[in-house]
Amino acid sequence: xxxxxxxxxxxxxxxxQLFGTLHAPAVRRPDLPAIVLFSPGAKMxxxxxxxxxxxxxxxxxxxxxxxxxxxxxxxDSEGELEESLLVDVYSNIQVGRYVADGIxxxxxxxxxxxxxxxxxxxxxxxxxTGLLVAERELGIxxxxxxxxxxxxxxxxxxxxxxxxxxxxxxxxxxxxxKLFNPEAWLRLLTFRSDLGTIFRSVVAGVTDRxxxxxxxxxxxxxxxxxPEQLANVNPLFPTAYFSxxxxxxxxxxxxxxxxxxxxxxxxxxxxxxxxxMRRFAPQITEHVVxxxxxxxxxxxxxxxxxxxxxxxxxxxxxP
Amino acid sequence: xxxxxxxxxxxxxxxxxxxxxxxDPVGAPSSIGFVLSHPFAEEKLWSHRVFVSLxxxxxxxxxxxxxxDFTGAGDSDGSTAHASxxxxxxxxxxxxxxxxxxxxxxxxVGLIGLRFGASIAARVMEMAAEDAAPSVLRTAPLVLxxxxxxxxxxxxxxxxxxxxxxxxxxxxxxETREVMTERIRAGGVVNVDGYxxxxxxxxxxxxxxxxxxxPKAHDGPVLVVSIAQPGKPAKPHPALDSLAGAYAEGERRExxxxxxxxxxxxxxxxxxNLQALTLDWLGAHAA
Numbered sequence: 001x002x003x004x005x006x007x008x009x010x011x012x013x014x015x016x017q018l019f020g021t022l023h024a025p026a027v028r029r030p031d032l033p034a035i036v037l038f039s040p041g042a043k044m045x046x047x048x049x050x051x052x053x054x055x056x057x058x059x060x061x062x063x064x065x066x067x068x069x070x071x072x073x074x075x076d077s078e079g080e081l082e083e084s085l086l087v088d089v090y091s092n093i094q095v096g097r098y099v100a101d102g103i104x105x106x107x108x109x110x111x112x113x114x115x116x117x118x119x120x121x122x123x124x125x126x127x128x129t130g131l132l133v134a135e136r137e138l139g140i141x142x143x144x145x146x147x148x149x150x151x152x153x154x155x156x157x158x159x160x161x162x163x164x165x166x167x168x169x170x171x172x173x174x175x176x177x178k179l180f181n182p183e184a185w186l187r188l189l190t191f192r193s194d195l196g197t198i199f200r201s202v203v204a205g206v207t208d209r210x211x212x213x214x215x216x217x218x219x220x221x222x223x224x225x226x227p228e229q230l231a232n233v234n235p236l237f238p239t240a241y242f243s244x245x246x247x248x249x250x251x252x253x254x255x256x257x258x259x260x261x262x263x264x265x266x267x268x269x270x271x272x273x274x275x276x277m278r279r280f281a282p283q284i285t286e287h288v289v290x291x292x293x294x295x296x297x298x299x300x301x302x303x304x305x306x307x308x309x310x311x312x313x314x315x316x317x318x319p
Numbered sequence: 320x321x322x323x324x325x326x327x328x329x330x331x332x333x334x335x336x337x338x339x340x341x342x343d344p345v346g347a348p349s350s351i352g353f354v355l356s357h358p359f360a361e362e363k364l365w366s367h368r369v370f371v372s373l374x375x376x377x378x379x380x381x382x383x384x385x386x387x388d389f390t391g392a393g394d395s396d397g398s399t400a401h402a403s404x405x406x407x408x409x410x411x412x413x414x415x416x417x418x419x420x421x422x423x424x425x426x427x428v429g430l431i432g433l434r435f436g437a438s439i440a441a442r443v444m445e446m447a448a449e450d451a452a453p454s455v456l457r458t459a460p461l462v463l464x465x466x467x468x469x470x471x472x473x474x475x476x477x478x479x480x481x482x483x484x485x486x487x488x489x490x491x492x493x494e495t496r497e498v499m500t501e502r503i504r505a506g507g508v509v510n511v512d513g514y515x516x517x518x519x520x521x522x523x524x525x526x527x528x529x530x531x532x533x534p535k536a537h538d539g540p541v542l543v544v545s546i547a548q549p550g551k552p553a554k555p556h557p558a559l560d561s562l563a564g565a566y567a568e569g570e571r572r573e574x575x576x577x578x579x580x581x582x583x584x585x586x587x588x589x590x591x592n593l594q595a596l597t598l599d600w601l602g603a604h605a606a
Contacts, residue, residue, distance in 0.1 A: 049513015
C-alpha cells in the first residue's frame with residue numbers, strides 16, 4: 001500500500017501560499033526523478049474531469065513521487081486574478097505567468113524531500129508551463145505533455161481565423177454529417193450558420209484533394225498556410241522547446257485526435273521547423289489518442305494515455 | 320494580509336478519505352461555523368474560486384469555515400460511479416463533524432450549498448432537524464443557491480453533457496439519453512466530462528422530489544437564492560418560492576450573476592453579487 005497523500009503548502013516568490021498534494025509510492029526509488037503535474041488552464045490541481053487523479057496513481061505505482069499543486073489565484077491557492085475573461089487567463093498562462101510558481105514547487109521538493117531531478121508536465125496550459133519552467137531549470141529531464149498548446153488564445157472577432165487544416169477537416173466532417181438535417185439547413189438558409197467557416201472548410205477540402213492527387217507532401221502544406229493563420233503562434237514555444245531538447249531533454253507529446261491542439265502542433269510548429277524536428281527526433285515521442293477530445297474524458301482514452309506514458313517512462317535513460 | 324489560517328487536511332468517512340480545507344480565523348472566532356457544499360462533477364471545478372472567495376470572506380468575519388471534496392470529487396477518494404445520495408449525505412455530515420473536531424467550541428454550524436450541493440445541504444439539515452439528538456445544525460443558517468429540486472430532471476441535464484461530447488467526437492449522437500439511462504440501470508456507467516454516472520447515483524438522486532416542497536422541520540433561518548442572468552429577462556421561480564415558504568424562517572432572494580458553475584466566457588474569481596447578498600443576509604441572521 002502506498003503511503004497516504006500529504007496535503008502540503010509552500011510559498012511562491014511573492015510570498016503567496018500555494019496548496020498541493022504530495023503522493024509517494026509504496027517503495028521510494030531514489031533512481032527516479034519526481035513528477036510535477038501543473039494545473040491546466042483555469043482548473044485546479046486535479047485537472048478537468050479529475051484527469052490527474054488516475055494518472056497520479058499510475059505514476060506512483062511506477063515508483064515516482066508526484067506533486068500536484070495550485071498556482072496562485074487558482075484552485076485553493078492565495079492570490080486574486082484580475083482578469084474578467086477566461087481567454088485572458090489562458091493568454092497569461094501561455095506567456096509564462098506561472099513559471100515562478102513552478103520553480104517554487106521544485107525548490108520545495110528539493111528542500112523538503114531532497115529531490116533535485118524532475119519530470120514536469122500536465123494537460124494544455126499545464127504542459128506549457130512545465131516546458132517554460134524546463135527551459136530555465138536544469139534539473140528537469142523530461143516533459144510529459146498532453147495537448148500542448150503552441151499558439152496563443154485570442155478573443156478575436158473572427159474565431160475561425162486561426163483554424164488549421166486539421167480543424168477545418170473536423171468541421172467539414174461535421175457539416176457532412178448534417179447534410180440531411182433539416183434544422184441545419186434552416187440555420188444555413190436563415191444566415192445563422194458561420195458561412196465563412198463553412199466556405200473555408202470546403203475550400204480546404206478541395207485544395208487538400210488537389211494536393212494529394214499531385215503527390216505533394218508536408219512542405220507544400222506549410223507553403224499554403226496563409227500568414228494570418230500563423231499570427232497566433234506562441235513565440236515563446238519554439239525557443240523553450242528547442243532549448244530544452246538542446247540540452248538533452250526528452251518529451252512525450254500526447255495529443256487527442258479531436259483536439260485543435262493536434263492541428264496546431266503539426267501545422268503551426270512541426271511543419272515550420274523540419275530541420276530541428278529531424279535533429280531532435282530521437283528525443284521526442286509523439287502519440288495521438290484516436291477519437292479522443294481535449295480533456296481525454298473517456299476512461300479508454302485515459303488508459304491509452306497511461307500505457308503510452310508508462311512505456312515512455314520505462315524507456316527513459318537512467319543516470 | 321490574510322485574516323485566517325488555511326489548513327489543508329484529509330479526514331475519513333468510514334474508510335473513504337476526504338480532502339478538506341479549514342479556514343481558521345485569526346483572533347476570537349464566531350460561535351457559528353460554516354461548511355460549504357459544492358456542486359456535482361465539473362460544476363465543482365468551474366465554481367471553485369467562488370467557494371474559495373466566499374470561505375475567505377466568511378473567515379475574515381470570524382467564522383470558522385470548512386470546504387471539502389465529496390467522494391469522487393477533487394482530491395477525495397472514490398469515484399462518482401459508486402457515489403449515491405447516501406454517500407453525499409454521509410460526506411457532508413462527516414465534514415460537519417470534522418469542522419467540530421477542529422473547533423469544538425462552535426455552537427452552530429451553518430451550511431451553504433450550490434446546485435446539487437445545496438440539495439445535499441437541505442437534506443442534511445432536515446435529517447438533523449428530524450433527529451431527536453442535539454445537533455450543531457439545529458437552528459443554524461442554511462443558504463441554498465439555485466438548489467436542484469427535481470433530481471430526475473437534473474440527471475437528464477447531466478447526461479446532456481455526454482450528448483455534447485458525442486457531437487464533438489462523432490459529429491452526431493450515437494446514443495440517446497434514453498439508451499444511456501437504460502445502460503446505467505443495467506449496471507453500466509455513462510461518462511460525462513470524465514465523471515462516471517452509475518446506477519447508485521441514478522436511482523438515489525434521479526427522483527422528482529430530491530428536495531421536497533413539504534413543510535420543513537428545520538427551524539433556523541434559510542436563504543434560497545435564485546440566479547438571474549445579466550441581459551436576460553427575470554423569470555418567476557414558483558418552486559423556489561415554495562421551498563422558501565416550506566421553512567419557518569425561509570425567504571427567497573435573487574441575484575444577478577452569470578452561470579459561473581458552467582464553462583462561460585467570464586472568469587469567475589468571485590461571485591460578487593452572490594457573496595454580498597450571502598454576507599449581508601448572514602450578518603442579519605447569523606448574529
